Amino acid sequence: MSLTTHRWSTATMGEVTKTLELKLVDPTVHKRQKLRETRDAYQQALQAAFAAGCDTQSAANDVVVKYDLSGYAKNALKQYVPQLHNSYDADELHDNHPVRFTNEGLQLDHQPQNAIEWYAKIPHHEDSHLWIPARANPDQRKWLEALYAEDAEMGESRLFERDGMWHLHITATRDVEDKSEASADEQTPIGVDIGEASLVTVCHRDKSGSPVCPRLWADDAKAVRRLRKTHFTAKRRLQQRGSERIADSFGDALWDQIDDVFHRVAREVAEYADPSRT
Numbered sequence: 001m002s003l004t005t006h007r008w009s010t011a012t013m014g015e016v017t018k019t020l021e022l023k024l025v026d027p028t029v030h031k032r033q034k035l036r037e038t039r040d041a042y043q044q045a046l047q048a049a050f051a052a053g054c055d056t057q058s059a060a061n062d063v064v065v066k067y068d069l070s071g072y073a074k075n076a077l078k079q080y081v082p083q084l085h086n087s088y089d090a091d092e093l094h095d096n097h098p099v100r101f102t103n104e105g106l107q108l109d110h111q112p113q114n115a116i117e118w119y120a121k122i123p124h125h126e127d128s129h130l131w132i133p134a135r136a137n138p139d140q141r142k143w144l145e146a147l148y149a150e151d152a153e154m155g156e157s158r159l160f161e162r163d164g165m166w167h168l169h170i171t172a173t174r175d176v177e178d179k180s181e182a183s184a185d186e187q188t189p190i191g192v193d194i195g196e197a198s199l200v201t202v203c204h205r206d207k208s209g210s211p212v213c214p215r216l217w218a219d220d221a222k223a224v225r226r227l228r229k230t231h232f233t234a235k236r237r238l239q240q241r242g243s244e245r246i247a248d249s250f251g252d253a254l255w256d257q258i259d260d261v262f263h264r265v266a267r268e269v270a271e272y273a274d275p276s277r278t
Helices: 029-051 057-064 071-086 138-148 218-240 244-273
Strands: 002-007 013-024 099-101 107-110 118-123 129-136 153-162 165-177 189-194 200-204
Touching: 013 118, 013 138, 029 057, 029 071, 029 099, 029 118, 029 129, 029 153, 057 071, 071 099, 071 118, 107 138, 129 138, 138 165, 189 244, 200 244, 218 244
Parallel strands: none
Antiparallel strands: 002 189, 013 129, 013 165, 099 153, 107 118, 118 129, 153 165, 189 200
């Protein structure tokens, strides 16, 4: 979950948060095994802490400390599990949660002279890590360069496997120039909360300074959870039947539907922030 406040105005700077997308490039067999070990240990710790009803960081720590994970993954779990109970009121976990690391866990290296420019240092166990080349979303190059130059602040990172490929999503926050034509006196702060119970929640203050009723995209969050559950359940069954090609094709189609939901919600949030875009 990340909470971002935007201000829409001309010639002013506003804090913006973006999720940067990296695809890990051809990890060796050894590193793939280590990534799976990290994922499996994280899933076990998450399920155990959630099943134990841990609604405080202290309670979650008592559970996750026993697992062979880096401190960055344990600290992320200690923050996340209480949110599931207190903020999201979740009654179950969907399959295959991404591995979360706190902002201190991940490191990036940039070698622009190489065919693959970016390298990610991913925490493994308490005293070990993995350096893996990564291919970035070309549309996010400036954001990654800002993050590497410490002109943007790194937030939580998430590691997950999709259709045999490992991906890394990094939350980054930086100041950017707002593009709205509103004057400084007319600008309206807008809070944007990205979560799981509601895919996005946005809110602003009215002219009197009182918060308005927030707009929630809870139905879209349910749709994404349903699609993910369908994906993992169907893929597992197809793989058990030896239908790998059908499983991959089916999975790609479902992820396309999830991406469509994300893109539509992003447009609707932008329209909420600036109705003149509609």
